[in-house]
Amino acid sequence: MAFVPTDPPPPTWRLTAWLTTSPAQVPPDVLTILRGRLVVGVVPLIVAALIGAALASLAILRVPTSAMLAWFCADLALTLLRLTTMLVMRHTLRNSGQRLGEWLPLTDLYVLSSLLWCAQIGCGVGLCMASADSVLVPFACLVTTGLAGGLAARNPGAPRMTLVQMISVVVPFTAGAISDGQPWFLLLWALAPLYLVAVAAVNRRLHADYVALLCAERALRHQALHCGLTGLPNRTFFNQALTAIPSGRKDEEHAVALLYLDLDGFKLVNDTYGHAAGDVVLQQVAIRLRDVVMVTDVTARLGGDEFAVLLTGRRAASAERVARSIIAAVGLPYDLGQGTLASIGVSVGIAECDSGLADRHALLVRADRALYTAKQRGKGTFHHASPVRDDDGRTAWAIAECEAYKR
CATH class of the missing domain: 3.30.70.270 (Reverse transcriptase/Diguanylate cyclase domain)
Structure with missing residues (x-):
């Protein structure tokens, strides 16, 4: 019996498949749900895009350099790519359209666009820290901590992908701060890894709890819809x-x-x-x-x-x-x-x-x-x-x- 698909197709590229696979052994249907939760709603994506665009726009006003302009353009392009890919995926699933998914790796494109978006945000906040601008620096710090913490809390389905996203934000931020020449910023080389380890540990814990919850929900659903004696559907x-x-x-x-x-x-x-x-x-x-x-x-x-x-x-x-x-x-x-x-x-x-x-x-x-x-x-x-x-x-x-x- 074929039911309407509600989750995106599995990634076909080796890198994206590894990033979206759970480190622990989970049932295939639970893994499908975990991957499906990577596709966030339109509202969170738009809010994140507005925050990134606002910081990039402020950076151009405060420090009008070619690097800042390039960051603004990259942010706009990757935001449009993420939004378009997600809307196409949602439309494809809603209409059970498999033709598009047969030749276009939608899940791979969405994962890759998310990684690139985080990387360009990391480069952007790194530029803000390197500029030593008194306005841009606190904004860059706020965006970095908010984005890294939000990724850890909102995305417990793929801890590997989340860790790569956090690294792509925190590492450029730290490098930009150190290039400012402020001696005290050298401490970030020690603090940034500790911060990443702590946030990654929170994400792993959330992931374990999330997998356990999904497995329990799966068992209860099977129990409610199947005969306990014969194992057949009821x-x-x-x-x-x-x-x-x-x-x-x-x-x-x-x-x-x-x-x-x-x-x-x-x-x-x-x-x-x-x-x-x-x-x-x-x-x-x-x-x-x-x-x-x-x-x-x-x-x-x-x-x-x-x-x-x-x-x-x-x-x-x-x-x-x-x-x-x-x-x-x-x-x-x-x-x-x-x-x-x-x-x-x-x-x-x-x-x-x-x-x-x-x-x-x-x-x-x-x-x-x-x-x-x-x-x-x-x-x-x-x-x-x-x-x-x-x-x-x-x-x-x-x-x-x-x-x-x-x-």
Whole structure:
């Protein structure tokens, strides 16, 4: 089941990939979230750009040299590059557009532009310190500490990238201060590394806490959306998958087929061998379903001995073939231990829609009715309900049954 992407694609360049990778071992999906948080909002970016532009403008007024003018131009160009890259990334993700990301490394460009922006700010504050101007010096100190501290606190997702950004600001600042000729500024050679170490330690701690929080959130989300016994998605997940399917499309790429499964003879296993044996059977049924369906299909345990399989796109055309494979796989004997074998079957109701059913949950109701028909025909078989092909994608009875199901 393909969902709309909400995080930027991973970087493709070796340098940017290393900078945005966590030093600790984290799950791939958590790493994707960490990289996604690198794309700050428009407001923080604009505020940082205004501060940098204001300092560069003040520097030109106080010390109108070619170096200050070059800094102002570099600041303006890199700010526009950062803002443009971020807006393009947000637009691409919002519209699920993958074509642009296939040939343009947006994440790499954003990371690189952020590094260059910090480096030019560092060079700028270094020029301000070297000028020994009584107005520029305190402003340069304020911008340096604010930027370095803000990077450490706001960006716990990529500590390597944050450290490089802070170094690119603090080192030019220190070099500019020392070039002023003030003997007391020589102490910065000792203080600047200590400052970087302290701020980097704060960022690493925030990173560890952030990763732990994301992992805990990931575990809770998995627990809320999956069956604890079989590991399959639960009814809540399945309903979300149904809702996520775009409606109103009438082509093969957006076809939908739903298989509603109910085990035959499962109650007899529970009554004969106990509920523990029934749990073993349910776990093995889940394994067999995973072996039969594809990774792109959504397979869920809806509750008790009821399961469902959602096929989308071109896979919807193979609904009957999948049903036959499921019936054959589930019908094999189950080893309950100590030489005990149990046999069950499964009945399948199939409902499909290739005309953009307006309410996807009505599809589940139709598949349930088809399952009831399969049960009446002797179990261990499947029944294929007729597709809904009304002009608006509904029938009156489907609407009524869907509303009853929701209640």
